[in-house]
Amino acid sequence: MAKLQGSRINPKHFSLSQLKFYIILVPLSLFMIIPVIYQINQAFKPLGELYAFPPTIFVKNPTFKNFQDLFALSGTTGVPMTRYLLNSIAVTILTIILNLIITVSAAYAFSKKKFRFKNTLFNLNQMALMFVATAVGVPRYLIIVNTGLINNWMAHILPLIAMPVGLFLVKQFVDQIPDALIEAAIMDGAKDFKVIQKVIIPLVRPALATTVVFTFQAAWQATEASNNFITNDTMKTLAFYLNSLSTNNAVAAAGMTAAATVLLFLPNLIIFIIMQSNVMNTMTHSGIK
């Protein structure tokens, strides 16, 4: 019966009619993932395998030597690699925490408070979803200079905190919380801070997890600040260091470059896999009306 055709979305069982989708999807997925797998394997290859002809995807005799070399390395200015790594960790953690705090407060205000120009302001944020940061590199630089943030840790963090996508997704989630729940909390004497802490945050966890995933990706891999806003080498980040490693591309450094790319990429992948179901849950409410 034709009626059954409609329920093919999200099928519970395998049927031959799905085969055609696998025939397209599997090779395409391989095309997508093989370069990544290859690069991750590169990091564990000993020197001989790195330059083997023909190149192989998978490592045969995995070694941590590339990572050891990388960690033992100091930049041209004498700054040890571990310093860049620690800088990146500190900057990323701070960015995520501050981003969560300001995003959830603004989302709560947008969703549950009444104030003038609320819709205009939210529409403005929605327009900013299409903000292309690279278009305004110059003005951003001028703002950093004029606010005295050059060579300040905050130059890494502040430009990344206000993330329109994050606010948008969290606000969509706060919208789902019934007003009665918040009113009950207010009746029990809770102030805004308590409401956010006890009602909002527990109920919008998936959206917050999603925001963490995207903020992590943005902060951990950011190079704008290290390139333009920071001149002091001891304050630059891992992503910047990796950039300089790969452009100075000495042949011997290929293994170390691969190790560094893995340090830069793998945490994203792991965090995404852990948060995967939260992210998909959030995406259900991602629509722009």
Place this chain on the structure above:
Amino acid sequence: MTGSKQNQVKQIRRKKLSSSKDGMRTFFLMLPYGLLFLAFIAVPIAVAIGLSFTYFDVINVPKFAGLSNYIMLVTQDESFLKFVLPNTLKFGLIVGPGGYILSFVLAWMLSQIQKIPRIILTLAIYTPSMASGVFIQVIWKTIFSGDQRGILNNFLMEADVIDQPIQFLLSPDYIMNIMIIVSLWASMGIGFLAMISGILNVNEELYEAAYVDGIKNRFQEIIYITIPSMKPQMLFGAVMSIVNAFNMGYIGVALSGQNPTPGLAGQLITNHIDDFGFLRYEMGYAAALSVVLLLVVTMFSKVAHGLFGERD
């Protein structure tokens, strides 16, 4: 909840919302986000627009120059009209709307298979979009590298297709296509995920009703049911695709290692901005280019809103 309690709630709510103290609190809830939004998104755009009407070399105070930057753009900057603008539109169209259609098709196919393989394949397709500039650059440079180490060259020479390695990344004939492939590879991101979840959440009864009403095949299913039921996700996906396309603007310079890119074949507005802004310190002109870029992005997004936005 009892009636009296409900009344109490309403009273409190009215009181809370009307009191100026609450207004103050709302203001402080919004303040941090608002300030940072202003400082790093709104003001930079305003400054770019302002500077685009000036002559500014970073050292001296900006001098008002009227429309001269824009006039120079269309009359004197030969490379802009001949290469940069057409390149940007071509790249933007294929990677933006093209990548968008691709991500919808993939999302739809993924929704037609079972859950566990779907999660695995989705992860494989999504993973490249998590890669940062450097990661993308290192991987694809190894593949397209112009010497013997280049995997593609190596493969083609083994297969006797070519005798000499091809300088893929330095050749004006190849660079644009490579940029497009790499950008599409890295573009199945958050919009793609949103569309999968949009398709999976279309009410199944709608399909059944539609078949009763005479829909005959899956194509009609997509056109009449799936897409109209997930317009909000379609719009979100569209905006994300557009942004992604223009955020990939650095890729040509990153892959070729040269700004301008060889023969200007891969030169996009983004690179042109860096060229004039950070290499030649002609900030006024760079700002005018930024404004053009922002206008192009806005234009793309307007089309998306026209297609999928709610008209009421």
